[in-house]
Amino acid sequence: MMPIMKFVDSLTPTTTKQEVPILFHEPHVETGFRKIHQPWYYYLFSLFQRHNECMNAWTHLIALLFCLGKFKSFSEEFDLINDPYMLPLVAGIMTTVMLYLCSFSAHCFHNQSELMHYTWFMIDYAGIGMYGLGCTILHYSYSLDQSLIGGILHDIAVPVAVCLAVTVCVCCSVSKVMYKRPYPFTRKIWQLSSVGGIYFLLIIPILQRIYLSIHDGEKWDSGLSHHTQQILWFLSAGFFFGSDIPQRFFPGKFDFVGHSHQIFHVCIMMTTFKKLDAVYEDIRQNREKYLMQLPMPSFMGTIGAVLLATLMNIIVVSIFHQLAKSKLLIEPKKKE
Numbered sequence: 001m002m003p004i005m006k007f008v009d010s011l012t013p014t015t016t017k018q019e020v021p022i023l024f025h026e027p028h029v030e031t032g033f034r035k036i037h038q039p040w041y042y043y044l045f046s047l048f049q050r051h052n053e054c055m056n057a058w059t060h061l062i063a064l065l066f067c068l069g070k071f072k073s074f075s076e077e078f079d080l081i082n083d084p085y086m087l088p089l090v091a092g093i094m095t096t097v098m099l100y101l102c103s104f105s106a107h108c109f110h111n112q113s114e115l116m117h118y119t120w121f122m123i124d125y126a127g128i129g130m131y132g133l134g135c136t137i138l139h140y141s142y143s144l145d146q147s148l149i150g151g152i153l154h155d156i157a158v159p160v161a162v163c164l165a166v167t168v169c170v171c172c173s174v175s176k177v178m179y180k181r182p183y184p185f186t187r188k189i190w191q192l193s194s195v196g197g198i199y200f201l202l203i204i205p206i207l208q209r210i211y212l213s214i215h216d217g218e219k220w221d222s223g224l225s226h227h228t229q230q231i232l233w234f235l236s237a238g239f240f241f242g243s244d245i246p247q248r249f250f251p252g253k254f255d256f257v258g259h260s261h262q263i264f265h266v267c268i269m270m271t272t273f274k275k276l277d278a279v280y281e282d283i284r285q286n287r288e289k290y291l292m293q294l295p296m297p298s299f300m301g302t303i304g305a306v307l308l309a310t311l312m313n314i315i316v317v318s319i320f321h322q323l324a325k326s327k328l329l330i331e332p333k334k335k336e
């Protein structure tokens with residue numbers, strides 16, 4: 001047997017639902033729970049073990065690797081370091097890496113303890129907000145119709161997106177700390193409405209292009225095809241996130257493969273791939289036409305905005321980490 005397989009076999013075996021605190025229970029998932037309070041490296045190496053978070057971690061680790069490959073090809077075609085018109089693309093790349101790194105780490109390490117469960121998922125929410133900001137920067141820099149340029153929405157989109165990126169982290173963290181398992185559907189409303197808010201802002205330029213194409217007969221280009229596919233993948237992601245399908249009809253049958261959260265991850269992966277393809281097409285097609293005539297992108301409107309929102313989200317996660325800590329200290333006393 002290969003040494004790595006021997007090592008994986010020697011890892012702490014998974015356990016039953018009854019053996020882990022209720023915080024780790026997932027609706028309609030019955031088996032394959034990792035034990036809590038193990039050393040951190042156990043959770044990393046558990047990537048090679050069969051457990052109910054394994055596919056959730058792998059789907060976004062693979063997505064991260066694919067995206068890094070795409071970024072490499074961008075760097076071969078565009079001057080990402082010296083061309084100021086590429087600053088929005090660099091900001092978009094940064095937030096995509098954040099999205100996947102945060103999500104992968106959350107699913108990989110959250111079983112370590114109840115406090116880590118809260119904290120890692122807050123980091124995951126921060127990553128989602130950051131990705132929304134990155135997409136806003138990309139769309140309002142490369143993917144907008146010329147009629148939007150210089151308008152009020154164009155001017156305020158990035159500052160509003162910074163606020164919404166933090167709002168996503170706050171609302172989703174509230175939903176995590178405020179509710180107890182089994183979670184009510186209102187918890188998903190906290191999550192879906194905040195994510196929906198930033199998605200609405202970032203998708204306006206694309207919806208306008210689709211409208212102009214259908215209503216005014218503007219050209220339907222390849223960039224718009226990729227954007228439309230991205231919207232469909234995002235709507236599918238929302239459906240699987242909110243529906244608990246298919247496991248709600250077959251409890252315990254999708255614990256390892258086919259769970260709705262895994263399908264949600266794949267849909268998000270496809271959303272980001274299609275987004276990158278669309279933005280690539282938009283840059284290629286519009287670069288000479290009008291993008292180079294736009295005012296030069298500023299540092300604060302791109303990478304600076306990403307750094308600012310990152311800092312604010314670190315503060316949000318730190319505050320909610322403390323709140324979760326207090327909640328965990330109070331809860332055992334309540335039971336006594």
Ligand SMILES: [Zn+2]
Binds near residue numbers: 056
């Ligand atoms: Zn996830």
